Amino acid sequence: MNFHVIQALVLRYLFLYTRTPVRLVELIFWPLVNLLVWGYLTLFLQQHAGEGFPYQITYLIGAVILWDVLFRAQQGVAIFFLEDVWSRNLLNIFAAPVTTLDYLVSTYAVGMLRASVTVSILTLLSLVLYSFNIFEVGWYLAPFVLNLLVFGWALGMISTALIVRWGPAAETLAWATPFFIQPFAAVFYPVEGLPPVMQAVSKALPCSYIFEGMREVLRSGHLAGHELVMATGLNVLYLIGAGLFFVHIMKIARRGGLLTKFASQ
Amino acid sequence: MPEPILRVTDLVKRFGDFTAVGGVSFDIAPGEILGLLGANGAGKTTAINMVLGLITPTSGSISVFGQDLAQHRTAILRRMNFCSTYTNLPGNLLVWQNLTVFGRLYGVPDLPRRIDEVLDLLEIAHLKKRVAGHLSAGESTRLNLCKALLNRPRLLLLDEPTASLDPDIADKVRKVVRRVCQEDGVTMLYTSHNMRDVEEVCDRVVFLHKGRILHQGTPEQIVAHFQEKTLEDVFIRVARGGDLEPRTADGSVTPTFPS
Ligand SMILES: Nc1ncnc2c1ncn2[C@@H]1O[C@H](COP(=O)(O)OP(=O)(O)OP(=O)(O)O)[C@@H](O)[C@H]1O
């Protein structure tokens, strides 16, 4: 791993944002819309359901913020690759002394940066609009957020690999991948709320434990140990799997001349 | 004889059952500029992309600086660079930002100074603060060349570097290419469809036809071999696939495909 290379790749991305600040809108706009819709919906439900309302406002707003962590992290990785496809710069990067690991670590760094911009803004806004402070529950939430970033990275590697394999036509996959799993991910409702078959899928995803764990933290104010262990363990497996998949697809791409095809499309 | 900078041995690339490069071998000596000539689809870009490690050969081997490319790819790429009509630097960044990113990717020491040097060399210092995407085709080709020279490569691969240049700039670029070759001892692999380019720049030429080497030698040797007046005449004859054998004085033909 070469830190100069990683720095350079991240720098390219920072330059991009300083040059075209309008890109920041994408980091803020959709999360904001989500926050408003879900936030006011929760407020409304809470007011009308009175004391008996089973969900506290914290749940849904917290879920919205955390789902966005996952989504931004995943997209950070895919967009990192697509930016180079769009600007016909891909071959310059892959013909430079960049190893696959350098490349992946840079995508992760960018995913983290993107997610932290979104989270900061959402946290601030939910504090102002709904007096909801996601960090009020203490730092017990932090390991879950970190796990979400890691899972987002794994998903990002998988979607990028699919784009490498099937070309720009698969670009929509980059946007859709997280939503394939959303119904199973227990973002807004507990795993028990699902039919048994879906529960099985749900239990195989690290993010289900993360969202369950988050609810546990918000409910009890304690660290949800079991959920954290499960999420971390599964994440390690997903990360290794996604990394191997990416390396494998890059090999196929080099053999089939897929990278160079991108350049001329 | 010194060890070649680039040695390509029996290089083959098949895409499915189509053979893009069909068993090509050549060497480039230190400080030499080798031209890769051939019609559209002859396999030049595929060969260059294999040397860059962007495409894995079906068989054969590539060694650069005496090291096997498949095994030492990253170390080799650090001392190599390329410029191709098929790529651009990110259009939404400024010229200096692009060069900063690539300079750091290649670990170039004293980068700000080096950036000014290459911009001066290609006479685009005045474009330093411009948006790369707003440059004209010729200007952005020169920016690509700046990126290619940034790390003082010992092996430079140029895929149609003069394709979009006006005659004046093309002439200047040819001179720059020759100059860095002579002054810095850079070794080059050069493709172009402009025969004037090739005659002026290349020490030696490898003529590709449908993925195979038809002939290699100095431009003069090739012209003499095919008994044509100019390299362009040879090119047209080969491209039209007509008579690939050289005409000899007594009218007999000598097969020129490598055995
Ligand atoms: N990734 C790929 N998959 C399938 N076929 C390919 C691929 N890349 C190149 N080819 C084919 O290989 C042949 C050689 O292509 P290449 O780009 O190397 O030619 P070239 O000599 O550079 O031509 P030009 O002068 O037009 O640039 C062409 O017929 C091309 O269609």
Ligand SMILES: [Mg+2]
């Ligand atoms: Mg070509």
